[in-house]
Amino acid sequence: MASLAQPAPRFSHWSQKLKKGALDHLPGEDGIPVLGTTLRLVADPIGYGKHLHASYGTVFRSRNFGVRQVSLIGPEANELLLFDRDKVFSSEQGWGPALDLLFPRGLMLMDFEAHRVDRKALGIAFKPEPMRHYADALNRGIAEAVAGWAGPPAMPFYPAIKQLTLDLAADSFLGMEWGPEAARVNRAFVDLLNGSIGVVRKPLPFTAMGRGVAGRNYLVELFTAETLRRRKEGGGQDMFSQFANAKREDGSVLAVDQVVDHMIFLMLAAHDTITSGASSLLYFLLKHPEWQDKLRAEAMAVTGSKGWLAYEDLPRLELTEMAFKEAMRLIPPVPGVPRRALKDFVFAGHRIPAGTQVGISAQLTHRMPQHWPDPDRFDPLRFTPEEVAKRHKYAWIPFGGGAHMCLGLHFAYMQVKILMAHLLTRYVLELEPGYDPPWAPWPIPKPKDGMRVIFRPLA
Numbered sequence: 001m002a003s004l005a006q007p008a009p010r011f012s013h014w015s016q017k018l019k020k021g022a023l024d025h026l027p028g029e030d031g032i033p034v035l036g037t038t039l040r041l042v043a044d045p046i047g048y049g050k051h052l053h054a055s056y057g058t059v060f061r062s063r064n065f066g067v068r069q070v071s072l073i074g075p076e077a078n079e080l081l082l083f084d085r086d087k088v089f090s091s092e093q094g095w096g097p098a099l100d101l102l103f104p105r106g107l108m109l110m111d112f113e114a115h116r117v118d119r120k121a122l123g124i125a126f127k128p129e130p131m132r133h134y135a136d137a138l139n140r141g142i143a144e145a146v147a148g149w150a151g152p153p154a155m156p157f158y159p160a161i162k163q164l165t166l167d168l169a170a171d172s173f174l175g176m177e178w179g180p181e182a183a184r185v186n187r188a189f190v191d192l193l194n195g196s197i198g199v200v201r202k203p204l205p206f207t208a209m210g211r212g213v214a215g216r217n218y219l220v221e222l223f224t225a226e227t228l229r230r231r232k233e234g235g236g237q238d239m240f241s242q243f244a245n246a247k248r249e250d251g252s253v254l255a256v257d258q259v260v261d262h263m264i265f266l267m268l269a270a271h272d273t274i275t276s277g278a279s280s281l282l283y284f285l286l287k288h289p290e291w292q293d294k295l296r297a298e299a300m301a302v303t304g305s306k307g308w309l310a311y312e313d314l315p316r317l318e319l320t321e322m323a324f325k326e327a328m329r330l331i332p333p334v335p336g337v338p339r340r341a342l343k344d345f346v347f348a349g350h351r352i353p354a355g356t357q358v359g360i361s362a363q364l365t366h367r368m369p370q371h372w373p374d375p376d377r378f379d380p381l382r383f384t385p386e387e388v389a390k391r392h393k394y395a396w397i398p399f400g401g402g403a404h405m406c407l408g409l410h411f412a413y414m415q416v417k418i419l420m421a422h423l424l425t426r427y428v429l430e431l432e433p434g435y436d437p438p439w440a441p442w443p444i445p446k447p448k449d450g451m452r453v454i455f456r457p458l459a
């Protein structure tokens with residue numbers, strides 16, 4: 001059984017064991033004593049990343065949160081680290097320091113063969129039959145919620161899509177009726193999320209981490225009982241029931257605490273990423289009304305003006321998909337991906353020793369002018385099949401790549417397409433005159449003030 005009282009133990013192999021000076025030969029900055037470069041990174045992650053890239057090239061070191069780390073920039077670096085042909089890079093040890101306390105043993109905290117086996121078993125939840133079921137649930141929930149968004153006045157979009165995504169997850173992910181229990185699950189999950197980015201990393205009373213651990217304990221208890229029930233009674237089409245009954249290649253079911261941990265991790269992986277991606281797509285459609293019109297015409301043609309987007313029709317929203325891809329190029333929901341090197345390796349002529357925390361940057365790669373001409377311009381036509389074929393496969397990595405590539409990416413496309421179909425067949429989306437919503441870039445990009453949007457009913 002997963003521990004109810006405490007978060008998972010922190011494994012000693014996550015602490016850095018590099019010899020002093022082991023990275024001195026690499027270009028980069030150590031920053032100020034104790035804090036290193038942390039303050040500069042936190043104050044302006046995009047600006048500081050650009051500065052390091054411009055000053056030192058495709059390989060540079062910095063020192064954040066007490067750890068020296070090495071960044072590798074560009075499509076070749078992304079391929080090396082994500083495809084990981086020689087099994088050099090540990091995802092578990094890369095993400096562990098940030099996620100192990102509250103989200104232990106999720107797929108991103110597993111490596112190599114054990115990871116492959118569990119990932120294959122969980123893949124059952126993303127097969128066409130359950131996906132069709134989620135599509136219906138998403139259409140129902142989104143149609144009902146957005147019907148109440150009509151303006152003016154403007155309303156903050158970000159909190160609304162965050163709440164809606166939680167409510168939709170209760171239905172599609174957990175198979176729960178909306179009601180007091182779903183509300184309690186949502187509250188526990190929000191506490192867990194807030195705990196994961198809290199400054200205090202110990203579960204002390206009255207801290208975000210303390211509430212996060214309490215939230216985790218509640219979810220572990222509930223999900224443990226629910227896994228057993230779903231196994232006994234047979235499950236529905238929701239993701240949790242699929243996980244509860246998932247089988248490995250050898251025919252064994254996952255242990256109950258593994259199902260629970262995978263489920264909690266999945267909710268983490270799905271939640272802020274979708275809300276961030278949907279918000280950035282909306283942002284660019286607000287700034288580029290000509291693209292809003294194109295996507296509306298497409299949604300009208302495919303759904304017959306009703307907004308209800310059938311599972312079979314998802315591929316027909318081609319322009320919407322291209323616009324979503326372009327929005328995630330400019331504002332990737334996961335700006336960077338960490339790993340830890342298990343063996344020495346060489347990249348761009350630099351020798352990097354085993355034990356180094358390494359990271360790649362979607363944020364910087366997605367704006368490299370040699371791969372993305374006029375990189376700051378919003379242009380969904382960069383994603384026509386012809387344009388995609390001309391580019392390096394790893395120049396665009398919002399969903400990662402290789403063995404850990406996002407397991408829920410088709411779910412993410414589906415939710416965002418269904419959302420846009422309902423919104424655009426019902427409303428014209430507008431910003432108040434002179435208002436340009438500011439963005440907080442870190443740790444997951446989001447509009448700083450919630451992004452006030454007027455949902456003006458179509459005439």
Ligand code: HEM
Nearest residue numbers: 107108269270273274277333334399400404406407408412
């Ligand atoms: C726009 C939305 C999303 C974005 C941008 C996104 C991004 C990512 C990225 C970059 C990774 C790889 C991290 C790495 O290699 O270290 C990842 C992994 C993952 N994502 Fe997503 N994600 C999104 C939505 C979702 C959704 C909706 C789900 C579930 C329904 C999901 C489930 C997962 C899982 C389980 C993993 C771990 C896969 C593994 O380690 O094998 N994600 N995601």
